Amino acid sequence: MKKQSITLFLVMLLALFLTGCSGTDKQTADSSENNHSQPESAKRVFTDSAGRAVEIPNDIKKIAPSGPLAQIVLYTSSPDLLVGLASPFSAEAKEFIDEKYQKLPEFGQFYGKNASLNMEALSAAEPDVVIDIGEAKKTVKEDMDKLQDQLDIPTIFIEANLNNLPETYIKLGELLGNTEETEQLSEYCEKVLSQAKEVKENLKAVDQKSVYYASGNAGLNTNAEGSFHAQVIDEVGAKNAAVGVDVISKGAGSVVSMEQLIQWQPDYILADSKDVYTLITTDDSWKELTAVKENRVYQIPLSPYNFLGSPPSVNRIIGMQWLGQLIYPEQYQLDIKQSISEFYKLFYHVKPTTEQISAILENAQ
Missing domain, CATH: 3.40.50.1980 (Nitrogenase molybdenum iron protein domain)
Known part of the structure; x- marks a missing residue:
């Protein structure tokens, strides 16, 4: 009787062991199957x-x-x-x-x-x-x-x-x-564009200033009215002085003559390099222009990129602030040095020194 009890106990124990192994194997298989059926999409x-x-x-x-x-x-x-x-x-x-x-x-x-x-x-x-x-x-x-x-x-x-x-x-x-950082950049651009739009919409035609963008060795190449590269001039509420000129979006832009410039008599002249700025402010051939006589010739800031475009990328956002404040100070009311510091830190990941900002704005104020 005792021997039969022991045998029965062993049979029951073996059955429990086999059932446990089977359950474990099934759980492992189920888990593996679930992982396989729901892979993380790459x-x-x-x-x-x-x-x-x-x-x-x-x-x-x-x-x-x-x-x-x-x-x-x-x-x-x-x-x-x-x-x-x-x-x-x-x-x-x-x-x-x-x-x-x-x-x-x-x-x-x-x-x-x-x-x-x-x-x-x-x-x-x-x-x-x-x-x-x-x-x-x-x-x-x-x-x-x-x-x-x-x-x-x-x-x-x-x-x-x-x-x-x-x-x-x-x-x-x-x-x-990278939505957190790009949203900050988007909001900054929106703020600048909105201010320019408001100024432009509220400007009376009589208050609009005309601007000539001087480039090329002789200063007689320009980004004329309608050029993709001259958008900043229009967006800040100014008039591009180079009207009625065939727009050339590639290379150095459109070529104009001194006779045309004298006829246009722009309120402001913007030089795209130090050499062009020096030429315009010292050469006798430019002295018939009112902007030269009244010291309204400025050098476009170039570091790290041309503020008006070249290439025409996000560098034009700080260009809008610079040009807007330059020709419409009462409407824009910006501290351009502070604007440069903020823009460079956010967009170029660097905080320019006081000396660097002064160098950026050489002949530009």
Whole structure:
């Protein structure tokens, strides 16, 4: 009887053991099956400004610009994600750009007269996405598709002009997942654009000032009325003196004559370099202009980028504040030195010294 009890006990114990193992195996299998059926997605679809639905990584850690304009915007929002440059930083820019970014490899640019994109070098850097920022060209959709096929890297276009920069930064934040910083940049742009719009709408025609943008070796090249590169002049409520001129958006812009300038008699002359500023203020051929006689010739600030455009990127936002305060001080009421300090800290990630701000504004006040 005792032996039978022991045998029965052992049989029951074995059954319990086997049932336990089976349950454990089933739970493990179920858990494994659940994990397999719900994997974390590594991709998402982003619709760019050209209406293209592009599959991109969920977490973007490396980006490359398609050209200089894109480079500036991407530097302002996400410098640590850049794996290379479209073009080297200028001598004026290097003073305000951390050296580690200056050492990034150069890929060249996709668009423009200096188009020379090094596909091999760009592919070797393995960016998660290549980003083009700027005006929407008629062929932008086809261009981006072609570049994406050639590189086998997602390629995104985000539209940017002076008036839609707030939206540009919001779109860029959605792409890169960097919404906190891009919202700050968007809000700053919106504030500047809104002030300029209000001033422009409230200006009487008789109070509008005319401005001539002097460039080229002789100061007789200009970004005429209607030029993409002269938007700042119009947006602050001024009139572009160069009217009735064929608009040339590439190179040095439109060529005009001294006779035309004398006929236009601009209220203000803006020189795009120190050499042009010196020429206009010292050469006898310019002395017939009222702006020269009345000392209303100014040098456009150039560091780290030309305030009125070149390239025509977000640098024009601080340009609007500078030019607005210069010609309409009562309406803008800005401390331009403080504005420069704020803008550079937010957009260029550097706090300029008092000496640097004075140098930026040399001949510009």
